[in-house]
Amino acid sequence: MHLQHIQQSFTPGVKAPDVHNPARWYLYQGDRLIVDERNGAPAIPTATALDMLGLAAERVEYLGVLQDEQALHCFSGTMAEGSILPPGFAAHDLRSLFGQFSDFEIGLAGRAKQIAHWDRDHQFCGRCGAPTEMLTEERSRRCPRCGLTSYPRISPAIIVAVTRCDGEKPRILLARNHRFPVGRYSVIAGFVEAGETLEECVRREVKEEAGVLVGSIRYFGSQPWPFPNSLMIGFTADYAGGEIVLGDGEIADAQWFTSDALPLLPPKISIARQLIEAFVANAQAGAAT
Ligand SMILES: [Zn+2]
Structure with missing residues (x-):
């Protein structure tokens, strides 16, 4: 891995x-x-x-x-x-x-x-404007005037594969962002807000972007995504109710897909793709038994 x-x-x-x-x-x-x-x-x-x-x-x-x-x-x-x-x-x-x-x-x-x-x-202090200094004992820049210390900014974002097994075949919720290349769909993702738990973020993002409720949430894995400074924290979640209703703004379309009829997917390196491939592997293993 x-x-x-x-x-x-x-x-x-x-x-x-x-x-x-x-x-x-x-x-x-x-x-x-x-x-x-x-x-x-x-x-x-x-x-x-x-x-x-x-x-x-x-x-x-x-x-x-x-x-x-x-x-x-x-x-x-x-x-x-x-x-x-x-x-x-x-x-x-x-x-x-x-x-x-x-x-x-x-x-x-x-x-x-x-x-x-x-x-x-971060060459200058965000609080007082003085030039900052790189420390050598930890990864930080410090302001010699007021003492404010800046660390590399990492922005946590959840990414979640919502799946449902209430039909003939297992299905996964994939959405199209307006910014995606034509035809590409991916799993739901979004930035964690200040004061929010990862689980709250998963429920909020899925509800906001697709109008769907999720039940149990399981950790999948994580991946730094330097565009510009995200840490993607991946989960799988069970569908718990609701019909797809697109949120305003980012999402152009969202649909339930079966593993044998997937749209264009994100690049192989991405945790988004790994989440989708894990769904496909599970769906095919289920079909074989
Ligand atoms: Zn300062």
Whole structure:
């Protein structure tokens, strides 16, 4: 399971070593990741120092150690918008690299994206406006004037596969967001509000977006989703009543689907897709017995 892969092979850290062998550099220009395409396929730029690659960053952050065939220190960073890349380097939206990089590599690049953007966006204190300082004993930036400390912002969001077994075949509730590519449906998702439990959020989102009530809720798994800084917390839930009524705003359509007649689905790397595939596996196992 790639969801655990980062924990197995990557050890986060906040203080860069004084000296290191060639390191990996996850640089972002806006939302786009800089990749080295000098050997054809895109790769994360790797060198002892950035200037050896002809690259320059406005700021860099230490991420930790990747345990690969050798131990590789990893850094994130941001490049100035509009700065010219050396020949053989390109900037790509992380989503466009799904499938070209392993899920593990995408996970690391997503981690880098969140750290780099947090650092970029918290150079000044949100309370008093003074320049902040990066701490080295924990992942935070602190204001020397008023003491306010900022941590990387992580926005929890629930994602839930609502299923029902009251018909001939098991069905799953999938919805189409207006922003989705044409024809794509996915499971219900939404941000957790301040003061809300995850379970309350599941019930509220399903009710708001599709007008449906859910019964028991079970934890499925979680996935960082760095667009820009979500932590998706996945659940399955049993349908408990109500007809589909679309909420105003985000949802263009919602329907109950059987496993043998699914619409276009989200990318394989996403926990949304894993929730749907788990439903399909269960439905087919049920059909076989
Ligand atoms: Zn301050």
